[in-house]
Amino acid sequence: MPSELPGIRPEQIDRSERSQWRYRAALPELFSREISLGEGSTPLLTVGTTFGELRVKTEWFNPSGSFKDRGMSVLISTLAALGIDDFLEDSSGNGGSSAAAYAAAAGMHAHILVPRGTSAAKQQQSLLYGATVEEFDGTRTETAAEAERRALSVFYASHNWHPAFLQGVKLMSYEIWEDLGFVAPDNVVVPAGAGSLVLGLSLGFGELLRAGSIERIPRIFAAQPANCAPLVEAFERGAAGVESGRLDRWSPTIAEGASIGAPVRDREVLAAIRASGGGLHAVSESDIVAALRHLLTQGLFTEPTGALGFAAALHSLDTGLITAGETTVVVLTGSGLKAAQAMSQLIGQQ
Known part of the structure; x- marks a missing residue:
């Protein structure tokens, strides 16, 4: 699958389509049928903060409740074109429930391998779609390694590895571009575990730049839990990549969706952030919770991983890394309903 495509102009958008497939002209011609549940077309809202306004992309409006549906729609459409009807996916939650949803829509069977302790709500969602869910007694990184071992006997449709997934995620760039009146924002802030949001946005905005549809790519800022x-x-x-070594130096985090000690595309993610002029920020658990509480006061029920990016945006505003006069879009990755146990801990706390 090509990693670089020419991008599109506004007139190439299919305005009769109310999903991310309105940008199908930006995708490779690989699909015998589109496996879509209406993903995309999520609201871009304005949120006030002490430091100025931020725009937030509320990705829980996607069918399974997270941004992963964008990539999974294109990935499962690709698998359908290849005649694959049974596959393995490893996930800490959102990717697995999204894979299960789109497998059901395509008439496929998904086997989801999740690390021990993955949110019960996310596991239940996958099970209810008809997927097989197996808890692996290990960390997120160890679970991915186990999935790779099993790839010898089953098709491994890893959303962290497969290029078709990024082709779907990149369409968020096109949607933000259209949301803002066909201009690019100054900055985009996202949480990062494996970094698919960073890579997808970099890919999409790069294509828009090549098409002459924007004048420059936005700075991409990524946040990880400290x-x-x-x-x-x-x-x-x-460094060009993540230092290999002991993974036990990392601790559990409320932002479970970003808890990946050895991201497989680390070099690409770091290169994309540097090329955009952006940066990376580590966020404490207390700052994640504070950002989550602020969003809740605005009526925005995002998962803690989504609040991670918002916390980083607040820090960047406070330190002057980004300014209130710039247009900054923060991606809120998924619904707070996906992390019911973590969210319930906030009740009654000051």
Whole structure:
């Protein structure tokens, strides 16, 4: 699958389509049928803060409740074109429930391998779609390694590895571009575990730049929980990739969707952030919770992983890394309903 495509102009948007497939002209011609549940077309809202306004992309409006549906729609459409009807996916939650949803829509069977302790709500969602869910007694990184071992006997449709997934995620760039009147924002802030949002946005905005549809790409800022921040550590060292070694130096985090100690595309993610002029920031657990509480006061029920990016945006505004006069879009990755146990801990706390 090509990693670079020419991008599109506004007149190439299919305005009769109310999903991300309105940008199908930006995708490779690989699909015998489109496996879509109406993903995309999520609201871009304005949220006030002490430091100025931020725009937030509320990705829980996607069918399974997270941004992963964008990539999974294109990935499962690709698998359908290849005649694959049974596959393995490893996930800490959102990717697995999204894979299960789109497998059901395509008439496929998904086997989801999740690390021990993954949110019960996310596991239940996958099960109810008809997927097989198996808890693996290990960390997120160890679970991915186990999935790779099993790839010898089953098709491994990893959303962290497969290029078709990024082709779907990149369409968020096109949607933000259209949301803002066909201009690019100054900055985009996202949480990062494996970094698919960073790579997808970099890919999409790069295509729009090549098409002459925008004048420059936005700076991409990524946030990781301080309890598990291998990309931040590498970025601050000026390293090309994450340092291999003991993964037990990382601790559990409320932002479970970003808890990946050894991201498989670390070099690409770091290169994309540097090329955009952006940066990486490690966020404490208390700051994640504070950002989550602020969003809740605005009526926005995002998961803690989504609040991670918002916390980083607040820090960047406070330190002057970004300014209130700039247009900054923060991606709120998924619904707070996906993390019911973590969210319930906030009740009654000050």
